[in-house]
Amino acid sequence: MSTALETMLGLAGRVALVTGGGNGIARATALRLATAGCDVAVVDLDPEAAERTATEIRELGREAVALEKDLTVPTAHTEMVEGTVTALGDLSVAVNVCGGTGGVTKSFLDMSIGDWHKPLVLNLDTTFLSCQAEAISMVRGGRPSTIVNVASSSGVAAAPNLAGYGAANAGVVHFTKTAAIELAPYGIRVNCIVPGTHWTAGTRHRATSPDSPPAVREFFTTAESVTPLGHLGEPEETAGVALFLASDLSSYMTGHAVVSDGGILHTTARPAFGESKVPDAIKDHVATR
Template sequence: MARGTGPQAAVYSGTVSRLEGSELGGRVAIVTGGGQGIGRATALELARLGADVVVAELNAESAERTAKEVRNLGRKALALPTDVTKRSDLTRMVDSVRAELGRIDVLVNNAGIYRAALPLDVTEEHWDAIMTVNARAVFFASQAVLPVMISQRRGAIVNLASMAGKIGSPNNLPYNVSKAAVVSLTKSLALAHAKEGIRVNCVCPGFVETDMWTRVARDQGAVMGISAEEFTRRRAQTVPLGRMERPEDVAAVIGFLASDRAGYMTGQALSVDGGLVMHG
């Protein structure tokens, strides 16, 4: 075979019909952990961009609540109770989406958990729980959708990493390691599937005002001997842009990465943290 004549990735525009004025019209997006926080904001952002949205969420009630909000925006929505740590649930998720909506164009691996502890206090259970949800599930959810995306010769996977994956921390080592793992697997999946028209990127949020942040502030405050409110106040003061982050700040960047506007980006870990991390 002559040099440069091998299989080429599909051009990342025009393959799927788009509704007028809609960046993701005609496409189907899955958002894990889409019942609250960044996941909910992302589901709504993708719907506003024209996508039909699958809310894959452990809590059936919150999944349906977000799905209803998506439908109110004029898009189709499925609420799928899903435990991302179970491969059988991930297989069922993919089968259900294909049966109901016919395709999978976007996967947002958002589901995650947090626990703080000093290194000498980390147990095997703590380590395994964090790594199972935050890293292992990201890989196997991606693995579950990849055959569909490969057959379509297109797809976008956006993983939720964190600024924690780019820096060290004395109080939440397993969490930081899990998010660094997400950055690494993002790059490896991007390389593995670029020629099949599949892009894989991740976002690295900072201090986001969500239910998870409530847990972060409580746990970190306890370790440091201060109140959750004081912990949040101190963290907010370190943000160059001068405020805590909102879920919508992260969702806007995820929407960009899922769209054709980011069609020449893959393997990237984008910091969305108000300027907290200004490297890599």
């Protein structure tokens, strides 16, 4: 990377933390940050995946540490930040990508309270607790810092069969706005990325595995065909957005949600995820009408 570009980005020599960094958008983001000059802590539930990403970062000439953490455990967030600071130095960049549907894909009429809570814990709770631990460390470090949260397009558009996941990610978007205002006096910017469907190892498996329900495989085929840019996202494409939001190029932005979805939210063609069927909770009533 040229000296001029490094100067514009303002990331050289800084310490970054990326949650979920073993795979997908998070992995691609960790590598982008390393290319821009950051040393990176890679946090993931899968220690082997985290170490693979950390090894790639070291091959780029930067320092890296792999931290195995289950971010649904409330103490893990403070532990990951402490581990980052101990290994690499004061934290000033954080990208929070931890989340997922938790396997809950059904009508809200058929959901239990446990079904409802699971994606909230995976997405909203982990983001809140990560931001809290990161921000406290950044304030102590005393330098301008950036936090980038990652939500989902299901949080800004209707999410049939993913009500809890959609609500959780809407919460991530809104929490980002509040965190940005509360942290602005301390020189910490907080923004959010809202990705559409991307090709990761997990989504490719669900899209192609014969074990996936036909409706799930059909979702990916349809989503790709109706995306205005003609393809589902690659992790590196949205990692570029994360790099921008983490860098000095976005120095006057805070509290904003940036959509990276190939334009699909501007259409009326975004498909529902999963099966279109009468919910079990009312099927007997509907059948007898």
